[in-house]
Amino acid sequence: xxxxxxxxxLYIALLLITLINMMLELLVTRVFxxxxxxxxxxxxxxxxxxxxxxxxxxVYLKKDKFNPINITLNLYRYTIxxxxxxxxxLLLFLSVPFIPGGSIPEIASMTVVFAGISVPFxxxxxxxxxxxxxxxxxxxxxxxxxxxxxxFGCLLFVPLMDRLEPLSMILVLTxxxxxxxxxxxxxxxxxRSAIAIGVLGxxxxxxxxxxxxxxxxxxxxxRGQQEPPPPYERWNSFSRVIVKPYSNRPFGWGLxxxxxxxxxxxxxxxxxxxxxxxxxxxxxxxDLNQVEHLKWDVTNLAHYLCQDAGVAIIGAGGGRDIxxxxxxxxxxxxxxxxxxxxxxxxxxxxGEYTGHLDRFPxxxxxxxxxxxxxxxxxERFDIIQSSLIDTYAASSSGAFALxxxxxxxxxxxxxFLDHMNADGILTFSRWWRSDLDGEMFRLTALAAATLEKxxxxxxxxxxxxxxGNKTGNILLSPSPFSDSDESKIAELCEKMKFQYVxxxxxxxxxxxxxxxxxxxxxxxxxxxxxxLAPPTDNNPFFFQILKAGHLFSWNEARKFExxxxxxxxxxxxICLGIVILFSxxxxxxxxxxxxxxxxxxxxxxxxxxxxxxxxxMAFMLVEISxxxxxxxxxxxxxxxxxxxxxxxxxxxxxxxLFTQRIRITHQTESLRRVRTTMMFLLLSILVYAxxxxxxxxxxxxxxxxxxxxxxxxxVSLIGFFMGxxxxxxxxxxxxxSKSPTQWYWGINGxxxxxxxxxATILCIMMGIRFTLITGWVFYILAAFSLVRFLQTIRxxxxx
Numbered sequence: 001x002x003x004x005x006x007x008x009x010l011y012i013a014l015l016l017i018t019l020i021n022m023m024l025e026l027l028v029t030r031v032f033x034x035x036x037x038x039x040x041x042x043x044x045x046x047x048x049x050x051x052x053x054x055x056x057x058x059v060y061l062k063k064d065k066f067n068p069i070n071i072t073l074n075l076y077r078y079t080i081x082x083x084x085x086x087x088x089x090l091l092l093f094l095s096v097p098f099i100p101g102g103s104i105p106e107i108a109s110m111t112v113v114f115a116g117i118s119v120p121f122x123x124x125x126x127x128x129x130x131x132x133x134x135x136x137x138x139x140x141x142x143x144x145x146x147x148x149x150x151x152f153g154c155l156l157f158v159p160l161m162d163r164l165e166p167l168s169m170i171l172v173l174t175x176x177x178x179x180x181x182x183x184x185x186x187x188x189x190x191x192r193s194a195i196a197i198g199v200l201g202x203x204x205x206x207x208x209x210x211x212x213x214x215x216x217x218x219x220x221x222x223r224g225q226q227e228p229p230p231p232y233e234r235w236n237s238f239s240r241v242i243v244k245p246y247s248n249r250p251f252g253w254g255l256x257x258x259x260x261x262x263x264x265x266x267x268x269x270x271x272x273x274x275x276x277x278x279x280x281x282x283x284x285x286x287d288l289n290q291v292e293h294l295k296w297d298v299t300n301l302a303h304y305l306c307q308d309a310g311v312a313i314i315g316a317g318g319g320r321d322i323x324x325x326x327x328x329x330x331x332x333x334x335x336x337x338x339x340x341x342x343x344x345x346x347x348x349x350x351g352e353y354t355g356h357l358d359r360f361p362x363x364x365x366x367x368x369x370x371x372x373x374x375x376x377x378x379e380r381f382d383i384i385q386s387s388l389i390d391t392y393a394a395s396s397s398g399a400f401a402l403x404x405x406x407x408x409x410x411x412x413x414x415x416f417l418d419h420m421n422a423d424g425i426l427t428f429s430r431w432w433r434s435d436l437d438g439e440m441f442r443l444t445a446l447a448a449a450t451l452e453k454x455x456x457x458x459x460x461x462x463x464x465x466x467x468g469n470k471t472g473n474i475l476l477s478p479s480p481f482s483d484s485d486e487s488k489i490a491e492l493c494e495k496m497k498f499q500y501v502x503x504x505x506x507x508x509x510x511x512x513x514x515x516x517x518x519x520x521x522x523x524x525x526x527x528x529x530x531x532l533a534p535p536t537d538n539n540p541f542f543f544q545i546l547k548a549g550h551l552f553s554w555n556e557a558r559k560f561e562x563x564x565x566x567x568x569x570x571x572x573x574i575c576l577g578i579v580i581l582f583s584x585x586x587x588x589x590x591x592x593x594x595x596x597x598x599x600x601x602x603x604x605x606x607x608x609x610x611x612x613x614x615x616x617m618a619f620m621l622v623e624i625s626x627x628x629x630x631x632x633x634x635x636x637x638x639x640x641x642x643x644x645x646x647x648x649x650x651x652x653x654x655x656x657l658f659t660q661r662i663r664i665t666h667q668t669e670s671l672r673r674v675r676t677t678m679m680f681l682l683l684s685i686l687v688y689a690x691x692x693x694x695x696x697x698x699x700x701x702x703x704x705x706x707x708x709x710x711x712x713x714x715v716s717l718i719g720f721f722m723g724x725x726x727x728x729x730x731x732x733x734x735x736x737s738k739s740p741t742q743w744y745w746g747i748n749g750x751x752x753x754x755x756x757x758x759a760t761i762l763c764i765m766m767g768i769r770f771t772l773i774t775g776w777v778f779y780i781l782a783a784f785s786l787v788r789f790l791q792t793i794r795x796x797x798x799x
Contacts, residue, residue, distance in 0.1 A: 009183035022153030051118035055125020056746030083177030140660035151649030171208035246270035254298035254471030256496035284355035298468025309382035408542035432472030449534030616751030621775030652723025678783035
């Protein structure tokens with residue numbers, strides 16, 4: 001159907017709608033990470049995409065609403081509905097507590113929130129589907145603006161979230177949605193209507209500015225409880241940071257029970273990231289006696305072996321590890337912290353309270369991702385310390401974000417060891433809840449694999465493993481530990497009542513001794529449900545420790561303290577079940593019912609369904625695999641997200657624009673054009689898969705600007721050809737007046753939702769490269785089905 005209408009207003013409206021839609025989706029995931037748990041943010045993505053797919057189905061079932069006579073009026077109306085329901089998100093987050101659980105009130109709460117979230121995405125789905133399927137003579141341009149709007153939504157989200165709190169952001173998006181209705185107003189709606197809509201948009205933008213200054217409206221339902229306004233609160237694109245009062249009991253990850261018996265007090269405040277991950281801000285006036293307790297923490301044992309040392313701290317947080325290094329009188333301290341709002345709290349807002357640690361001689365604070373920073377700099381350290389750098393929420397949701405995972409790989413640890421002096425120490429600390437702790441098994445296996453990668457055969461002489469309270473600390477060195485080093489650690493463990501588990505001449509728990517011995521490790525791996533395979537950059541999911549064959553052997557797995565891991569697996573499969581259910585409800589059942597009473601081109605329809613399903617699966621498999629890769633390469637999850645989405649969407653939009661030149665008919669020449677285009681797509685992904693690992697290695701130590709530029713160029717090369725597939729399919733579908741084009745759009749959306757979950761599972765279970773190649777295989781299927789689609793579609797009568 002080629003509805004005639006001036007093109008420019010359609011392009012402007014579509015760009016604004018998809019920009020708003022993408023920013024709202026990212027905003028919902030960010031809010032859910034705070035008000036619920038990380039894994040519900042991924043369910044929110046699925047719900048959002050479901051809403052859009054349901055909108056496409058609605059368009060197909062209600063064709064009379066969008067015929068050439070009333071399509072303009074309904075586009076205008078539905079854009080206003082979209083704006084109003086975006087605003088309704090604000091009311092939803094203000095008034096409805098999200099309480100995850102299994103009771104009737106909890107299920108009701110979840111249902112209301114999920115249903116409410118899907119409504120604006122439903123109207124966005126209606127609008128995008130109408131614009132992409134009712135104006136097929138402009139499909140290449142429209143798909144370009146569709147992708148471009150989403151791309152700029154990704155790009156703008158980061159700076160706006162760094163300046164606006166979520167409810168103010170919703171008001172901004174409401175204002176933009178009203179502005180999107182103006183170019184779509186029908187001829188009967190004059191200047192007065194445009195002014196009225198514009199005023200509503202300006203009012204929403206003004207309210208956003210006022211609320212951001214006054215915090216009159218704020219999110220106060222957190223984990224089902226009302227949270228009082230904290231003294232310090234900052235939102236950014238990947239976290240929410242608050243500071244609140246804390247107990248005066250000395251804070252430590254693994255404080256010695258000997259010290260705790262002294263019952264001393266320390267003035268502290270609690271800094272919390274996303275309502276889950278906590279660290280402390282300690283009152284400090286320069287008197288090191290105030291922080292004596294830090295010398296009794298198992299995480300700081302490396303300082304006893306390396307004195308007058310250069311120290312790099314991974315995750316400076318509230319400054320606790322910086323204070324530890326100062327307490328041991330170390331000469332040079334570099335604290336690297338990825339979160340700029342955490343640094344702002346430490347040295348600006350609470351600078352007087354914490355003693356302005358950045359002003360101490362020899363102390364440097366850096367806002368960067370630690371692995372990237374250490375890779376780029378030539379400085380060598382005596383100690384590189386990482387104390388429980390992860391969020392428990394991230395672990396329990398499957399650690400889907402790679403902020404911390406990129407630190408727990410063989411390649412990362414070898415990078416750290418490469419930037420150490422010969423007798424330096426790499427020290428990592430993790431939770432250790434029982435003797436058979438799956439997380440500590442994996443950490444020990446990672447340490448052994450790292451040393452073996454360096455050609456070290458006697459691994460045991462290069463590591464020591466100590467347990468204090470519920471915390472474990474592993475010490476790694478490029479050089480063998482001396483007998484005096486081991487004696488000193490043994491004496492400290494006896495003095496502080498720590499357990500010296502493994503070292504050059506000691507092993508108190510046989511399983512950990514087996515892990516560092518290749519032959520015994522293989523035997524142990526066969527007996528236990530947790531994996532001892534070391535995480536790598538290709539499979540960096542350190543916290544996913546269950547073997548694929550034991551995903552549902554929960555009773556056995558719980559013996560290894562894997563409850564958080566089990567929760568992650570449950571969430572993944574719940575997400576998968578939800579998207580399958582929604583896809584069936586919105587695609588399969590309505591399709592079966594509707595097509596019984598309609599005349600459709602059934603011969604070609606099967607190939608059309610296969611093609612649009614395949615490209616929906618393939619696009620997301622490629623996108624998510626590369627999002628994971630670039631989060632590691634660029635050293636920052638936000639850089640990875642924005643670089644992949646922006647460059648992939650922009651280049652795909654340009655590819656779509658290019659297809660405007662490709663004329664599709666029933667002639668043999670068109671078949672050759674389709675085959676050639678799809679062949680270029682397959683070849684580009686194959687070359688990318690082979691060349692990208694070499695490119696990432698070559699440029700890993702380059703500056704951030706260079707690495708981002710290289711990533712954009714690489715992703716754009718495949719994105720350009722990936723963007724051609726959808727408009728080509730739509731051009732083929734348009735050859736027949738009996739093609740269910742809205743269904744094709746909806747199927748593509750449903751498969752994208754499904755693929756987003758499957759891609760995550762494949763990355764975790766099989767690796768990132770396997771996921772990329774799986775996407776390539778789906779594109780092979782898409783190429784074959786597109787050719788068959790064109791060959792079988794019926795010619796119009798009389799052609």
